[in-house]
Amino acid sequence: MMATVVSAETTLQVSKDGPLRTLAEARDEIRKRRMETPKEAFRVLVGDGRYEITEPLAFELGDGNVVYEAVAGTTPVISGGRRITSHWTEGEGGIWTTQLPPDWLFEQLWVNGQRAVRAREPDHFFHYLVACREQPIDGGKRAQQTLSVRPEDIVGLEGLTPEEIRQVQILAFHKWDTTRRFLDSANVENGQLVTSGRKMKSWNPLTRNTGYILENYLKALDEPGEFFLASGGQLSYRPRSGESMDDAEFIVPVCEKLVVIRGDSSHDKFVEDLEFRGIAFRHCGMLTPRSGFEPSQAASPIEAAMQIDGTKGVVLDHCEIGHTGGYGIWFRKGCTEGVLKHSFVHDLGAGGVRVGETRIATNESERTHDIVVDNNIVYDAGHLFPCAVGVWIGNSADNHVTHNEIANMYYTGISVGWRWGYDQSLAKGNRIEHNHIHHLGKGWLSDMGGIYTLGPSEGTVLRGNRIHDIESWGYGGWGLYNDEGSTGILLENNLVYRTKSGGYHQHYGRENVIRNNIFAFGREYQVRRSRVEKHLSFTYQQNIILWDSEKLFHGNWGDDGVEIGGNLYWRMGKPVDLSEADTSENSLIADPLFVDPAKDDFRFADTSIAKKIGFQPFDASQAGVDGDEAWKERARSLSMPTMQQAPAPPPLTFREDFEFGDLPVGSSVSATPDLGGIQVIDSPLANSGNKVLQFTDTPGQKHRYYPMLSIQPKHSDGTTSCKFAIRLGNNAVFQHEWRDSSHPYQSGPSLWFENGQLRSPNRVLTTLPVDEWILVEVTAKLGTDAGEWSVSVSIPHQQTQTFDGLPLVSDKWNRLDWLGFVSQADGDAVVLLDDLQLTRTE
Numbered sequence: 001m002m003a004t005v006v007s008a009e010t011t012l013q014v015s016k017d018g019p020l021r022t023l024a025e026a027r028d029e030i031r032k033r034r035m036e037t038p039k040e041a042f043r044v045l046v047g048d049g050r051y052e053i054t055e056p057l058a059f060e061l062g063d064g065n066v067v068y069e070a071v072a073g074t075t076p077v078i079s080g081g082r083r084i085t086s087h088w089t090e091g092e093g094g095i096w097t098t099q100l101p102p103d104w105l106f107e108q109l110w111v112n113g114q115r116a117v118r119a120r121e122p123d124h125f126f127h128y129l130v131a132c133r134e135q136p137i138d139g140g141k142r143a144q145q146t147l148s149v150r151p152e153d154i155v156g157l158e159g160l161t162p163e164e165i166r167q168v169q170i171l172a173f174h175k176w177d178t179t180r181r182f183l184d185s186a187n188v189e190n191g192q193l194v195t196s197g198r199k200m201k202s203w204n205p206l207t208r209n210t211g212y213i214l215e216n217y218l219k220a221l222d223e224p225g226e227f228f229l230a231s232g233g234q235l236s237y238r239p240r241s242g243e244s245m246d247d248a249e250f251i252v253p254v255c256e257k258l259v260v261i262r263g264d265s266s267h268d269k270f271v272e273d274l275e276f277r278g279i280a281f282r283h284c285g286m287l288t289p290r291s292g293f294e295p296s297q298a299a300s301p302i303e304a305a306m307q308i309d310g311t312k313g314v315v316l317d318h319c320e321i322g323h324t325g326g327y328g329i330w331f332r333k334g335c336t337e338g339v340l341k342h343s344f345v346h347d348l349g350a351g352g353v354r355v356g357e358t359r360i361a362t363n364e365s366e367r368t369h370d371i372v373v374d375n376n377i378v379y380d381a382g383h384l385f386p387c388a389v390g391v392w393i394g395n396s397a398d399n400h401v402t403h404n405e406i407a408n409m410y411y412t413g414i415s416v417g418w419r420w421g422y423d424q425s426l427a428k429g430n431r432i433e434h435n436h437i438h439h440l441g442k443g444w445l446s447d448m449g450g451i452y453t454l455g456p457s458e459g460t461v462l463r464g465n466r467i468h469d470i471e472s473w474g475y476g477g478w479g480l481y482n483d484e485g486s487t488g489i490l491l492e493n494n495l496v497y498r499t500k501s502g503g504y505h506q507h508y509g510r511e512n513v514i515r516n517n518i519f520a521f522g523r524e525y526q527v528r529r530s531r532v533e534k535h536l537s538f539t540y541q542q543n544i545i546l547w548d549s550e551k552l553f554h555g556n557w558g559d560d561g562v563e564i565g566g567n568l569y570w571r572m573g574k575p576v577d578l579s580e581a582d583t584s585e586n587s588l589i590a591d592p593l594f595v596d597p598a599k600d601d602f603r604f605a606d607t608s609i610a611k612k613i614g615f616q617p618f619d620a621s622q623a624g625v626d627g628d629e630a631w632k633e634r635a636r637s638l639s640m641p642t643m644q645q646a647p648a649p650p651p652l653t654f655r656e657d658f659e660f661g662d663l664p665v666g667s668s669v670s671a672t673p674d675l676g677g678i679q680v681i682d683s684p685l686a687n688s689g690n691k692v693l694q695f696t697d698t699p700g701q702k703h704r705y706y707p708m709l710s711i712q713p714k715h716s717d718g719t720t721s722c723k724f725a726i727r728l729g730n731n732a733v734f735q736h737e738w739r740d741s742s743h744p745y746q747s748g749p750s751l752w753f754e755n756g757q758l759r760s761p762n763r764v765l766t767t768l769p770v771d772e773w774i775l776v777e778v779t780a781k782l783g784t785d786a787g788e789w790s791v792s793v794s795i796p797h798q799q800t801q802t803f804d805g806l807p808l809v810s811d812k813w814n815r816l817d818w819l820g821f822v823s824q825a826d827g828d829a830v831v832l833l834d835d836l837q838l839t840r841t842e
Contacts, residue, residue, distance in 0.1 A: 010040055014076075015047035022051055023078065027063060034062060042066045046279060048074035052082065056257040056307075061264060064271045064313075070278030075320070080255030080305075081110070081283030084235070088245045093238075095221060096245050100233040106252040107216075107384075108285040108349070109227050109235075110323055112243065115347055115383060119220040119228040119236075125443070125646040126173060126211035127153040130191070130654050131665035134200055143199040144184070145206060146660060150653055151191040156219035158188045164217065167231065169288060170195060171386075173211040173473070175204050176411065176447040177295035178387045180288060183214075190655050198294050208665055209649040211444070211473070253285025253325060257303065263310020265334020265366045275315040281305060286325030286349055286384055298415055299388035300358055302350045304330035308338065315339040322346045325384060330354040333361070335368040342627065344634075345378045351388030351409070352378035356396025358418050360426055367426060369397045375625050377405045377635050386410035386444055389452075390437070394418040395426035403626050405635040406437045410444045412452045412481075413437035413467070419455025421485040422510070429459035436624030437467045439640045441500070446474040449481025449505070450496065456510075458488030466623035468600070470499040471643045478528070479519065482506040482538070492516045493618040495602055502528045502554060503545070512538040516616055518602055519543060525551035527581075532556050539563040542614050544592050548572045557581035566613050568592055588612060652713045656836045658691040664711055664836060671707035675700050676823075678707045687725040687773045687834035694832055695734070697825040705735075708822045715816040715840055717783035722819060723837040725773050728753055729830035732770075734823055737809075738780065741817035747809035748816070749778050749789040753831075754824075758793060760806050765791070772796050773834070786814035 012029060014020045020029060026044045034040060046068060057078070070076050086098045109116040121127075131148040147170075157165060165186050170193060172179045181195040200206060214220065221228045224240040239245060258281045263271040284305045293302075304327035308314055314335065320343060321328040328345040331338045332354070345352045353376075356368040378390045390406040390413045393399055406413045414437065417427035437450040450467035453460070462480065470477040479496030482489060486509035494517045496503040503519030506512065508531035519526055526545050529537065545552070545567060552569070557580050565584025569576050576589045593606040604610060604617055625635045656664045658680045663669065671677040676696035686692045695707055713720070728734065734753040739745045750761050758765045768774060773796070780789035790804040819838070823831055 008041060009043055011043045011045060013045045013047065016049040022053070023057055023068060024053070026068070027057070027059065030066060031062065038062070039065070044068045045071050046076045047071050048076055050077045050079055052079050053258070054254050056080070056255055056260045059259070059261045059271055059274060061269055061271060064274045067275040067277060068279060069275075075278065075280050077280045077282055078258060079251070079283045080258050081251040081253050081323070084250035084252060090245070095236050095238050097234055097236045100235055102233040104233060104252065105287060106229065106285055107287055108253050108325055109237075110251045110283065111225075111237070111240075112249050115323065116227045116237065117223070117225050118215045119217065119226045120213050120215045121156055121220045122213065123223045126213050128649040129172070129206060129208060129210045129212060130652070131208055131662075132200075132206040132210070133660045133662055135660075136199070137196060142196055144194060144196040145200065147193040147195065147206065147212075148654060148665065149191045149193060150650070151188055151655070154186065154188055154191065154193070154214065156217060157186045157214070160217060163231070168217050169215045171213050171215065172206055173386065173444055174206055174295070175474070176297055176387060176445055177204050178385060178445075179206065179292070179295045180384070181292035182288070182290060190657070195292075197292050201295065204295065211646065251283055253283050255284045256286060256325065257305055257307055258284050259306040261308045261311055261314060263334065265310035266363055268365050270310050270312045270334070271314070272311070273313040274311065275317065276319055277317045278319065280320035280322070282320070282323045284324050293385070295387075297387065298392050298412070299327075299350045299385035302326045302385055302388065304328060304354060306330070308332060308335055310334040311336075311338060313337045316343055317341050319343040320346075322348075325349040327354050327388065328352045328378070331356070331368055331371050333357060333368065334366045336370050338371045339374070340376060341372065341374045342631065343376045345376060346380050347383070348381040348388070349384035351381050351390055351392060352406070353391045354394070355392065355399050356394035356426070358394050360395045360424060367396070369399065371396070371399045373399070373401045373404060375403045375627060377625060377638070379405065379408055379638055381409040382411060389413070389415045391415070393427060393430055396430075397426050398429045400431045400433070401435065402431065402433045403624065404435045405624050405638075406435060407439045407638065408641055409440055410442055411440065412448045413440050413450045415452045415454070416460060417454035417457050417486070419485055422456060422487065425455040425457065427455060427457045427460065430457065432460070432462045432465065434464040434623045435466075436635070437465060439469045439643065441471045441473070441477050442641050442643060443471050443473055443645045446472045447476040448472055449478045451479075452481045452483060453486040453489055454483045455485045456487040460489045462489065462491045463493050464618060464623060465494045466620045467494065467496045468498045469643050471645070472500050473646055475501065476505070477501045478505040479503040480505075480514070480517075482509045482512055484508060486512060488512070493616075494518070495620040495623070497521050497600065497602070500524060502526050504528070505530070506538055507531060508533055509537060511536050514538055514540045515542045516618070517543045518546070520546040520597060520602065522547060523549055525549075525554035527552065528554040529557060529562060530555050532559055532561055535561065536563065537561045541566045544568045544610065544615060546570050546572070546592060546594070546597060552576065552578075553581040568610060568613050568615065586613070651715045651840055652711070653838050653840050657689050658693050658834065659689045661691060663693070663709070667709055667711045669707065669709055672700065672702045676707055678709050683832070685727065685832065687727070692832045692834045693836070694830060695821070695823040697823040697827070697829040699827050704824055704826065705822045708820060711819040711838070713816050713819055713838060715782055718840050718842045719779065719781050720816055720838070720840045721777055721779040723775070723777040723835075723839070725775050725834040726753065727773050727832040728768060728770055730770060731825055731827055732823070732829040732831050733825040734831050735820070736776075736778065737820045737822070738778070738813075738816050739818040739820065740813055740815045745818065746813040748786070748813035749780050749791070749806070750809050751776070751778065751791065760791070760803070761809050762807060765803050766793055766795075766801055769795060782815055784814070787811070
C-alpha cells in the first residue's frame with residue numbers, strides 16, 4: 001500500500017487492482033489510522049473504473065477532513081447497480097426475454113446508459129379519468145378509490161389474473177401533484193379501477209379529467225425502449241433502433257441510495273470537511289411500497305441518492321449524480337457550508353437538489369443554511385415522481401443557487417420556501433441568481449413556475465435569471481411565481497419569455513418588488529394577480545412587457561394594494577389598454593427596440609426608449625453555467641423535449657350501475673325541493689346489483705318537466721349511443737331527449753314513455769309493460785353525418801325491436817351537448833333507471 005505524507009496530508013490510492021479496492025475500504029483504513037492520529041487529513045485518489053456497491057457508502061462522525069478525488073484525467077464511477085449477464089432470447093414481435101433470479105426486484109432499468117421505460121399505456125401523455133368515488137375502509141384509517149375510466153383505455157388489462165392486476169401501478173396527474181398506487185382490482189368491461197391508500201386531499205383530489213397512466217403489465221410492452229419484469233424474474237425488453245442485444249449493457253439498481261452522510265446535529269456533532277471531486281455516482285432505484293406514494297407538492301417525502309445530515313463543509317465538485325430513483329442530492333438536516341458545484345445531476349427519478357427540510361427544527365443546530373449550489377447542470381428529472389423540483393429550498397436561509405442550467409422536467413425549476421401563509425418561515429435571504437431555467441412542465445402538470453416561492457422570505461433575491469418555455473397542462477405555467485404568503489422578495493433583471501401563462505404571477509403575498517425585468521410572449525396573458533389583501537401586495541415598476549397575444553393583465557387589479565407604474569408595454573404594434581391595472585402617468589406604450597425578440601434575442605438595438613422608464617439593461621447571456629467553454633457547450637448541447645400540449649380530454653362517456661350511490665358523472669338535477677326528486681336508492685327491484693336511480697314525481701312541481709336529470713356530453717362527431725334500463729310505474733310519463741347548446745336549442749332523438757306506449761316525435765313505436773325492466777338503446781350519428789337515429793327496445797319475453805331511420809326533431813341538430821331524462825307526469829309517479837351507459841365511436 002502506498003502512503004505518503006505531504007503538508008500534513010496523507011494520500012491513499014483506490015484502484016481496481018488494489019490494495020484498496022473501494023471507497024469503503026479507504027474510509028475504513030482512515031478510521032483505523034485515526035485511532036492514533038485523529039486530526040490527520042487525508043486525500044484519497046480514486047482510479048478509473050466502475051466500483052459496484054450493494055449498500056450506500058456511509059460516512060459518520062470522524063469521517064471528515066478527507067478529500068475523495070478522481071485521478072487526473074479519469075472519471076471513476078460508483079454504481080449502485082448490477083449488470084445483467086444472463087442470456088437473452090428473441091421472441092415474437094421483437095420482444096427479447098431473459099430469466100433473472102426471482103429475488104431481483106427493480107422498477108428501473110438502464111440500457112447502454114439510457115433509462116428504459118417501464119411498460120406503460122398510453123405511450124404518450126395520458127388517459128383521463130371519467131370519475132372518482134371514495135369510501136372509507138379499515139375503520140376510516142384508509143380510503144378506497146374507485147376510478148371510472150373509458151373501457152377502451154384499459155383493454156390491455158383484459159385477461160390478467162387478479163394477482164397480475166395487483167402488480168399494475170397507476171400514476172395519476174392532478175394539478176401540481178402526482179399519486180402513484182398499485183391497483184387492487186380492475187373491471188375492464190365496466191371501466192373501473194380500484195385502488196386504496198390515504199383519503200384524498202380535499203384541495204386536490206382525483207377528479208374527472210385527471211390524467212393517468214398504467215404501468216407494469218406485459219400487454220403494455222409495445223414500444224421500443226420499454227421493459228417488463230414479471231413475477232418470477234422473467235425480464236422482457238423491446239430494443240430501441242440501433243441497439244444490438246449481443247453487446248448491450250443492462251444495469252438494474254441494487255441500492256436505494258449511493259452515499260449517506262450522518263452527523264449528529266441534534267448534539268452539535270458534525271461531519272466536517274468531507275469532499276468528493278471528479279467522481280460519478282450512478283444507479284440507484286426505488287421500489288414502490290404496497291401502500292404506494294401519496295401526493296405531495298414537490299415530491300417532498302422522497303429522499304435522495306446522496307443524503308446528507310449533520311455536516312459542515314461537505315463539497316461535491318466536478319461530480320456526476322445520475323440514473324436515480326429519487327432526488328439527486330439532499331442537504332437535509334443540520335447542514336451548513338455545503339457546496340455542490342460544476343456537477344452534472346441528471347436522469348432523476350424525482351428532482352435534482354434539495355436544501356433543508358419541510359419542518360422548522362426547534363434546535364437551531366439542526367437547521368440547514370448557507371448552502372451553495374453553483375454552476376451545475378440539473379437535467380432530465382421526474383421519471384418516477386413528475387411533481388419533483390429541479391432545486392428545492394425548504395425552511396432554510398442564506399443559500400445561493402447561482403449559474404445553474406435547469407431543464408427538461410415536468411414541474412417547477414427552483415422552489416423556495418415551505419410555508420402557506422404568513423406564519424414563521426426560515427426561508428430568508430436566499431439568492432437565486434443567473435440561472436438558465438427552461439423546458440419545464442412539458443404539458444403534464446399545472447400550477448408551476450420557472451422559479452416558485454412560498455411563504456415569508458424576507459431578503460430573498462431572484463436576479464438575472466433567464467426563464468423560458470414553460471408549458472403547463474391546465475393552468476399556471478408561469479415564469480416567476482410568488483405563491484401563498486410570499487413576502488419581502490426582490491425580483492429584478494430577469495428575462496422571462498414563451499410561457500403558457502404569464503411571465504409573472506402573485507397568488508398572494510406582501511411587499512414583493514418586481515422591477516427591471518423583461519416579460520415576453522406569455523400565451524394566455526402577461527401578468528397576473530390573484531388575491532386582494534389589505535396591505536401592499538407588490539410593487540411592479542420599470543419592467544418591459546412585450547407580447548403578441550390578446551390579454552395583458554389577468555386577475556384582480558384596480559385597488560391600492562399594488563404599486564404599478566413606470567413600465568414599458570409593447571404589443572407588437574397593436575393597441576394596448578392599460579386602464580385595468582396600470583393607470584400611472586409614467587408608463588409607456590412603445591417598441592423597446594430589441595434586436596430580434598422573435599428569435600430570442602432581447603439585446604437592445606437602441607436603449608433610448610427603455611431609458612425613458614429608467615430601465616437598466618442587463619446581460620441575459622450571463623445566466624446559466626460559466627467557466628470553461630467545454631462545460632458551457634455541454635449545457636448548450638443537451639437535447640430538449642418538444643413542448644406540446646396533451647391531447648384534450650375526449651368527450652364524456654361512462655357506464656353507471658349506481659352501486660356506489662352516486663349520480664352519473666357530470667350530471668345535474670332540477671326538481672322542486674321537498675316535492676319528489678331524483679336519488680340513488682337501495683332496491684330489491686334493481687336490474688343489476690342492489691341500487692337504482694329513482695325519479696319520484698309529485699303534484700305541485702314548479703315545472704312539468706321536473707324532476708329532470710341532465711348531462712353535458714359535448715359530443716360533436718362520430719356515433720353516440722345511450723343505453724339504459726327503465727322501469728315505469730303506474731301513471732309514469734317520461735321523456736329522454738338529445739339536444740345541442742344553441743339558443744333556442746335544437747333537439748335530435750326524442751323518446752316519450754307514456755300510457756303504455758313508446759313513441760318518437762312522429763309515431764308510436766311499440767307498447768310497453770308497467771313495472772318491468774325495459775332495455776333501451778338510442779344511437780345517432782353526429783356532425784356532418786347527422787340526420788337520422790335509431791332505437792332498440794328489449795322487453796321481457798319478447799324479441800328485441802329495432803327502429804331505424806327515425807327523423808330528428810330538428811333537421812339542424814348535429815351535436816349532443818345536453819342529454820336529458822325527464823319525468824313529465826302531472827301526478828304521483830315513479831320511474832326507475834339502471835345500467836346507464838353513454839358510449840361513442842369515431
